Amino acid sequence: MSVICQRLIHFLFCLLLCVPVSSLLANSIEALDYITEQYAPYNYQDESGIPQGMAVEVLNKVWEVLDIPPQKIDIFPWARGYSLALNKKNTLLFSTTRSPSREDLFKWACPIIDIRIVLISLKKNKMNIRSIEEAKQFKVVAIKSDIGQQLLLDKAFEDDQIYLSNFLASAIRMLKYGHVDLLSSAETTTFSKLEEMGEKLDQYETAWVLETNPSCFAFHHEVDDKLIAKFQTALDQVNAIPGFIQGLKQKYQLEDH
Numbered sequence: 276m277s278v279i280c281q282r283l284i285h286f287l288f289c290l291l292l293c294v295p296v297s298s299l300l301a302n303s304i305e306a307l308d309y310i311t312e313q314y315a316p317y318n319y320q321d322e323s324g325i326p327q328g329m330a331v332e333v334l335n336k337v338w339e340v341l342d343i344p345p346q347k348i349d350i351f352p353w354a355r356g357y358s359l360a361l362n363k364k365n366t367l368l369f370s371t372t373r374s375p376s377r378e379d380l381f382k383w384a385c386p387i388i389d390i391r392i393v394l395i396s397l398k399k400n401k402m403n404i405r406s407i408e409e410a411k412q413f414k415v416v417a418i419k420s421d422i423g424q425q426l427l428l429d430k431a432f433e434d435d436q437i438y439l440s441n442f443l444a445s446a447i448r449m450l451k452y453g454h455v456d457l458l459s460s461a462e463t464t465t466f467s468k469l470e471e472m473g474e475k476l477d478q479y480e481t482a483w484v485l486e487t488n489p490s491c492f493a494f495h496h497e498v499d500d501k502l503i504a505k506f507q508t509a510l511d512q513v514n515a516i517p518g519f520i521q522g523l524k525q526k527y528q529l530e531d532h
């Protein structure tokens with residue numbers, strides 16, 4: 276082998292070593308980075324730091340169907356996790372509400388469960404909203420980058436009527452103390468958080484339903500379609516297990532409020 280060829284091979288080998296691992300595309304489901312948030316009862320971290328919730332159990336069952344061991348799940352604030360899923364290769368974010376405005380941002384495996392995104396008010400305020408146009412007259416808080424914020428933008432709420440919070444508990448306090456009139460979020464999650472915070476549930480009500488959309492697993496847009504198809508097939512099998520999803524709904528009390 277000539278000296279030139281040897282040097283070329285050495286150069287290419289060194290170049291390969293310099294390529295960041297994060298820039299390489301995953302070639303297996305085990306190589307994905309799994310990200311979620313505190314969003315009980317769908318996904319959350321318990322007092323021991325262990326991920327729990329309906330979506331986590333569905334994901335564990337998908338891994339079981341695929342005959343792969345449980346993978347690490349990182350829990351971040353929603354805005355950070357959402358940004359990572361948009362910008363970091365090999366990332367899977369759950370549970371993510373699928374909507375037309377998000378459709379082309381990710382690749383999808385669905386469903387985990389259908390979620391109602393609503394506007395919640397204090398009962399004593401007697402909002403009596405009869406149309407989405409009436410709702411636009413009020414100040415609304417939503418979680419930054421959450422589907423609650425996205426739907427407000429999709430439905431042409433004015434920017435100066437939308438207030439953002441990084442955490443649901445903070446948004447609830449803004450509603451409770453009258454800084455805003457409405458809270459835009461997932462219905463079940465909000466009432467679950469109200470209960471966790473010791474609030475009286477009968478003091479709050481759903482004033483308007485924005486949309487009902489599927490909650491899904493959202494993949495970075497460059498994840499291999501074959502991996503997603505494999506994941507979707509396993510998810511379909513999980514959803515077809517007699518009584519499994521219904522059992523989870525009962526376990527996590529996923530009924531309308």
